[in-house]
Amino acid sequence: MTTEVNDNDPRVSDAYREVANETTPAELDRKVLAIAAAEVRAGRGMPRTWFRPLAWAATIALSFALVLEISQVQDTAVPLRDGDLAEAVENSPPPAAAAESPADEVRIRQQANKRSSDVPATTKATLAPARPEPAAGAAVNAPAPKSDSVADDFEHADMSLLREAEEQARMQSGPDRAVAAFAEKIEQPDSCDKDARASVDTWYACVTDMRVAGRTEAAQQELEALRAEFPKFREPPGDR
Amino acid sequence: MAASAEMVIAASVGLGTEPALSYAPAMVHEPDDSALMLRYQDGDVAAFDQLYRRHKDPIYRYLLRLCGHRDTAEDIFQEVWGKIVKARANYRPTAKFTTFLYRVAHNCFIDHVRRNKRHAGNTTLEPELHGDPGETLELATERSLARERLEIALQTLPDEQRDAFLLSEEGGLNMDQIASVTGCNRETAKSRVRYAINKLRSAIDEPAESS
Numbered sequence: 085m086t087t088e089v090n091d092n093d094p095r096v097s098d099a100y101r102e103v104a105n106e107t108t109p110a111e112l113d114r115k116v117l118a119i120a121a122a123e124v125r126a127g128r129g130m131p132r133t134w135f136r137p138l139a140w141a142a143t144i145a146l147s148f149a150l151v152l153e154i155s156q157v158q159d160t161a162v163p164l165r166d167g168d169l170a171e172a173v174e175n176s177p178p179p180a181a182a183a184e185s186p187a188d189e190v191r192i193r194q195q196a197n198k199r200s201s202d203v204p205a206t207t208k209a210t211l212a213p214a215r216p217e218p219a220a221g222a223a224v225n226a227p228a229p230k231s232d233s234v235a236d237d238f239e240h241a242d243m244s245l246l247r248e249a250e251e252q253a254r255m256q257s258g259p260d261r262a263v264a265a266f267a268e269k270i271e272q273p274d275s276c277d278k279d280a281r282a283s284v285d286t287w288y289a290c291v292t293d294m295r296v297a298g299r300t301e302a303a304q305q306e307l308e309a310l311r312a313e314f315p316k317f318r319e320p321p322g323d324r
Numbered sequence: 325m326a327a328s329a330e331m332v333i334a335a336s337v338g339l340g341t342e343p344a345l346s347y348a349p350a351m352v353h354e355p356d357d358s359a360l361m362l363r364y365q366d367g368d369v370a371a372f373d374q375l376y377r378r379h380k381d382p383i384y385r386y387l388l389r390l391c392g393h394r395d396t397a398e399d400i401f402q403e404v405w406g407k408i409v410k411a412r413a414n415y416r417p418t419a420k421f422t423t424f425l426y427r428v429a430h431n432c433f434i435d436h437v438r439r440n441k442r443h444a445g446n447t448t449l450e451p452e453l454h455g456d457p458g459e460t461l462e463l464a465t466e467r468s469l470a471r472e473r474l475e476i477a478l479q480t481l482p483d484e485q486r487d488a489f490l491l492s493e494e495g496g497l498n499m500d501q502i503a504s505v506t507g508c509n510r511e512t513a514k515s516r517v518r519y520a521i522n523k524l525r526s527a528i529d530e531p532a533e534s535s
Binding site: 093095096097099100102103104106107108109112113115116117119120121123124 | 372373398409467470521
């Protein structure tokens with residue numbers, strides 16, 4: 085117990101050491117040690133040395149995960165540009181499925197037939213250069229080209245319908261609206277038109293298309309009308 | 325001063341009086357107070373037991389000399405260790421444990437003084453007579469009187485000086501630590517200790533001067 089001051093006069097320190105020699109009573113020692121042991125047994129205030137760093141690490145990890153999640157959500161919510169919209173229209177499943185299904189194919193063809201009858205020859209000529217453009221992709225998976233020029237005109241009309249619908253959809257937004265506009269452009273006739281009834285083959289082809297499209301009742305009516313117009317007509321056995 | 329300090333250090337380790345091997349066991353490493361407190365923080369009651377036995381007598385004498393009543397000193401002593409026990413959860417070894425312990429004891433004593441203004445003046449401490457069997461009756465009486473005078477002089481010291489002296493003697497605190505515990509600056513602490521030592525020296529030398 086020597087200090088820098090007491091070093092000057094160790095007699096005071098020695099005299100104090102002779103006087104101050106009391107010790108704690110044993111009863112007091114037992115009380116204090118019992119309190120200390122009880123505190124440990126109770127487990128109160130037990131923050132271990134690793135508890136605080138662990139809590140900080142968990143907080144940082146959760147915050148980082150939350151920020152990462154929010155940034156990913158924002159990335160996916162970025163609006164499409166015009167080019168992306170056209171690409172989405174081309175790749176969107178509904179029009180592709182509609183064009184790939186035979187019923188829609190028939191619908192497109194019939195609509196084209198109807199319009200081509202009203203379109204003048206000059207207009208048909210202006211539609212012709214648009215044909216090589218494969219912009220419509222799968223949505224313009226039109227029927228196989230036919231050898232006659234009328235069939236080509238029909239396909240051109242189909243293409244122009246689809247492009248018109250796409251343009252309208254671009255003016256609006258979203259691929260669903262493009263599909264809706266396309267559907268609005270195409271009406272679904274319940275009977276074969278005048279051109280289809282011009283010959284037996286075209287009329288029966290129209291009936292077959294209606295059957296494939298699922299309009300069996302209308303197809304049956306057209307078939308009866310065909311038989312009435314051409315009594316010698318015999319339906320091929322495989323088509324019945 | 326340097327020579328006396330070297331003598332004290334030499335005496336404390338036995339240099340020049342004991343063979344070299346005799347003090348080798350004293351060099352066995354013992355965990356310091358902060359390590360023991362951290363072990364107790366982790367639930368090691370034996371560590372607290374070791375820590376308590378290391379400090380219990382000095383802190384008891386500090387409180388006993390400070391308040392002058394055994395019962396009061398025991399109450400404050402129990403309160404001090406109760407606070408140490410409760411402080412284990414938030415204990416951080418930022419300062420020396422002894423400084424922390426004596427600061428708690430000092431504050432408990434100050435709280436006791438504020439609660440009971442009548443602590444001073446009614447000392448019940450009686451000097452204990454510890455005489456060697458071989459010494460003569462005259463010498464034993466002289467030593468007993470010297471102890472009694474020192475005890476009386478200690479009790480008549482102002483509270484601040486007695487506190488600073490006891491922190492120095494019982495706690496072994498240096499001036500910076502005493503200043504930290506008592507809430508004063510270093511020079512004030514140093515002057516308090518110096519005044520206390522001068523008064524006690526006078527009390528010890530009183531018979532010689534009078535004779």
